[in-house]
Amino acid sequence: MSSHPTERDGSGDERISTLLHNMNAVQAVAGSVEGTIGPKGLDTMLVDEQGGVIITNDGVTILEEMEVKHPAARLMIGLARSQQREVGDGTTTATLLAASLVAEGVAQVQRGVPIARVIAGIELGIREAIDRLREAALPIEGFDDERLFHIAYIAGREQEDIARLVIEGARLIGHEKMLEPDFSFSELVTAREGAENKVLDGVIINQHPLSREMPTRLSNVRLLVLNDALAPEEMDDEALGTEIGFQRYLQVKEEYRRNLEKLLELKVNAVVLDRSCDSIAEEFCLDHGILVLHRVFRSERERVTRYTGARSLKRTALDKSISELSRALGYAEQLEFDESLGHVQIMGGQGMPEATMIIGASTSEVVGERERIAKDAAAAVQASLRGGYLPGGGSAELFLSRHLETWRHSVKGMEGFGVESVAASLRRPLAQMIRNAGFNPLEKIEQVKAAQAEAGTSSIGLDFDTGECTDMLVAGVVDPAPVKLHALQTAGEVSRAILRIHTVIRKKSPAILLDE
Known part of the structure; x- marks a missing residue:
């Protein structure tokens, strides 16, 4: 058994060595995204072995696309994914907070503070900071609240x-739908080269009609959705090799043809499929002007069913009666295939409200980035509607840092050093934004701290254009409260996990295990 990164020369030295090695790996990850934070943050270019290029300011994209091998660094990638999955924004802030917590924790250990006390203190500090943030969150007063636009803009x-x-898309969806826990507003965003920005009161299916001869525009849409293929019941080759099996095959095929006739009785003029459409059904639909969309993604099928009021069926459901099948159909006013954009639009559905935000992009190279930006804005809007907002620009975090510096004296024992680590780390996002704007972080942070103390408010921050103190709420610089809360909570969890690592041991390879 061997340890990594150094030879074992005493448990204390080994622990410090492991902490330092993990800290360096975490700092390297944070260094890859720190230059993107704030209004003056710049972009990062990601290049793969084939010469493919992504230019982005999006923290989670940078972290997910970069090559990372160190186990502690991978924990930071997991942090970014969690932040993106839960609130859709704030990955860079969460990464910087976690990296700073690790660095500050290691510094306390080097001073002689037991690591267990540091970790316990960090947990206390994070809990106190989260409680204060929750208390300070302000509610959004509806879609006309100017704060909501400021959040989307930032x-x-x-x-x-x-x-x-x-x-506009949020207004169309409605407040009640935006608050549903399983609803992700950002999934309604799509970017298209050459498209114009618009909010579609409807849904999009990214698929072409099965055949060019099929209709591309329908009115009074009666829609059948199958989570299956439109084809006869499948029979294995062994069964077909017997007389009984072959007769059964002919019977199934005849029943299938009769079931296709039901589409005419139901006046179905559009069919959406999970899988393929066999030649018999394709010819039938061509002859009767029925549009078929096959191999449609599950997420798109689910949106279509919600929007049109349809109920997804299996192919065997076609054996049911006309009255039963009619209750499973979806209805919409219009369906149209846009050949230039390569997708089908369904509008005027009779089910739940749905909207699609189409973001235009001038070239294929910027489509991905425009979509990422719009998804971040959509996620931020939904988060603020759910949990309110806080002053942005790092001002709320700095105020929390000042609060913890005072609150730390109420903490008995050496855990107070862990609270100090949290207080210092909360200054990191603002310090980096100041640095990216070209100012001196030490000078400007002290300037903002003095201004906050004088005004007695958490909303005083820095104007990154002029370098002067200003009220973030007055300036319209606000962030969703859930983004800050989740970033702080996740950063605390990941940093504590990294600080708990005593040593790193290389596992036996599978080949060695087999030899034994």
């Missing part, structure tokens, strides 16, 4: 067209 990298489109 999360959307100050692209006004995207911010306004996202707000």
Whole structure:
């Protein structure tokens, strides 16, 4: 058994060595995204072995696409994924907070503070900070609240067209739907080269009609959705090799043809399939002007069923009566295939409200980035509707840092050093934003701290254009409260996990295990 990264020369030295090695790996990950944070943050270019290029400011994209091998660094990638999955924004902030917590924790250990006390103190500090954030969160007063636009504008990298489109989409979806825990507003965003920005009161299926001869525009749409193929019941080759099996095959095929006739009785003019459509059904649909969309993604089928009021069926359900099948159909006013964009639009559905935000992009190279920006804005809008907002620009975190510096004296024992680590780490996002804007972080943070103390408010921050103190709420610089809360909570969990690592041991390879 051997340890990594150094030879074992005493448990204390080994622990410090492991902590330092993990800290360096975590700092390297944070260093890859720190230059993107804040209004003056820049982009990162990611290049693969084939010469493919991604230019982005999006923290989670950078972290997921970069090559990472160190186990502690991989924990940071997991942090970013969790932040993106839960709230859809704030991955860079969460990464910087976690990296700083690890660095501050290691510094306390080097001073002689037991690691267990540091970890316990960090947990206390994070819990106190989260409680204060929750208390300070302010509610959004509906879709006309100017704060909501400011949130979309900031999360959307100050692209006004995207911010306004996202707000329009949210208004169309409705407040009640936006608050549903399983509903992800950002999934309604799609970017298209050559398209114009618009909010579609309807849904999109990214698929072409099965045949060019099929209709591309329908009115009074009666829609059948199958989570299956449109084909006869499958029979194995062994069964077909027997007389009984072959007769059964002919019977199934005849029943299938009769079932296709039911589409005419039901006046179905569009069919959406999970899988393929056999030649018999394709010819039948061509002859009767029925549009078939096959191999449609599950997420798109689910949106279609919700929007049109349809109920997804299996192919065997076609054996049911006309009255039963009619209750499973979906209805919409219009369906249209846009050949230039390569997708089908369904509008005027009679089910639940749905909207699709189409983001235009001038070239294929910027489609991905425009979509990421719009998704971030959409996620931020939904998060703020659910949990309110807080002053942005790092001002709320700095205020928390000041609070913890005082609150730390109420903590008995050496856990107070862990609380100090949290207080210092909460200054990291603002310090980096100041650095990216070209100012001196030490000078400006002290300036903002003094201004906050004088005004007695958490909303005083820094104008990154002028370098002067300003009220973030007055300036419209606000962030969704759930983004900050989740970033702090996740950063605390990941940093504590990294600080708990006593040593890193290389596992036996599978080949060695087999030899034994």
